[in-house]
Amino acid sequence: MTDGVPEPMAEDVLARAAFPSGRPLPPSLRAWLAYDTSLLVRHGWFTPDGPDGGEFAPRPIDRLVGEEMGDFWGAEFAWLAGRFSECFLLPGGSDSRRVLAVTEPDEEGEYPVFALDLDDMPYLGLMYPGFDVYLADTADLLGLPERETYTDLIGHPTYGPRMRRHAARCFAGADCVEYPFEFAPVYEELHPGKGEVVGRGGGSC
Numbered sequence: 028m029t030d031g032v033p034e035p036m037a038e039d040v041l042a043r044a045a046f047p048s049g050r051p052l053p054p055s056l057r058a059w060l061a062y063d064t065s066l067l068v069r070h071g072w073f074t075p076d077g078p079d080g081g082e083f084a085p086r087p088i089d090r091l092v093g094e095e096m097g098d099f100w101g102a103e104f105a106w107l108a109g110r111f112s113e114c115f116l117l118p119g120g121s122d123s124r125r126v127l128a129v130t131e132p133d134e135e136g137e138y139p140v141f142a143l144d145l146d147d148m149p150y151l152g153l154m155y156p157g158f159d160v161y162l163a164d165t166a167d168l169l170g171l172p173e174r175e176t177y178t179d180l181i182g183h184p185t186y187g188p189r190m191r192r193h194a195a196r197c198f199a200g201a202d203c204v205e206y207p208f209e210f211a212p213v214y215e216e217l218h219p220g221k222g223e224v225v226g227r228g229g230g231s232c
Contacts, residue, residue: 033063040081046129047083048113053137055159070116085113085129088151095124096145103149106208106217110197119165122146123177127158131196135159139193142177152177152203156189178202 036044041060045051052060060067064078074082086094088111093101095116113129123144132138137157144150154177155161163169171180181190181202194202199212207223208214215222 034065034068034078035062036060036064036078036081040079044081044083046113047085048129050113050129050132051136053132053158054135055137055157055162059158059162066118067115070118072115083115085115087112088114088126088128091116091126092143092145096143100145100149103206103208104151106214107151107204110213110217117161119161125154125161126151127161128197130193133157133189133192135189137189139190139197144177148206149208150177150203150205152205153181153190153193153197154178155180156186156193160186 038061041057044057044060060078064073067073068078072078072083074080074084076082087108089101089104089108091101091114092104111128111130115127115129117125117127117140119125120142123142123146126141126143127138128141129138133156135157137159139153140155140158140161142150142152142154144152155164160169160180164171171183178190180186181194183190190202194200197213198204199216201212204211204213209221209223211222
């Protein structure tokens, strides 16, 4: 918003908008862009032509991490760049970041929102099942209890099933990956025979 005035995406541009991969926009993002684009412009979602050109500018997860947190950290996530090749930085977090990853959509047509945290060790975990829940929680509309971990919603009666479906697609059933990555189920999935998996399932990292 400029001086508090929303800057919606033009209707004709929004009607044909899609991610570079060809994946459709989630319904919640489409509704948000119909209201305002300026917030996401400030977080680097578009090419230099801006939202009027309708061109999104996603980054693979390693480049996003490198550009936002430093090249050293970006290199730690290079092994996930192929799986998470279309990522967008979202507002929120202080030492951590929030990232929308365009993967397989869930049954609501939404893509997962990750928490990226490098405070102790590199960590990437499922925080929200979609941009819809991220927006609602950010606006304090859901009345969710205070978090104990980033991935608390995986056990939520309403949002848990969506979270677990994303976990299966993104992290081979786990709700996050953390350093050392070789012990993550998804590392073994992406690099058969090279991981050091000690267990599988939807439990917390």
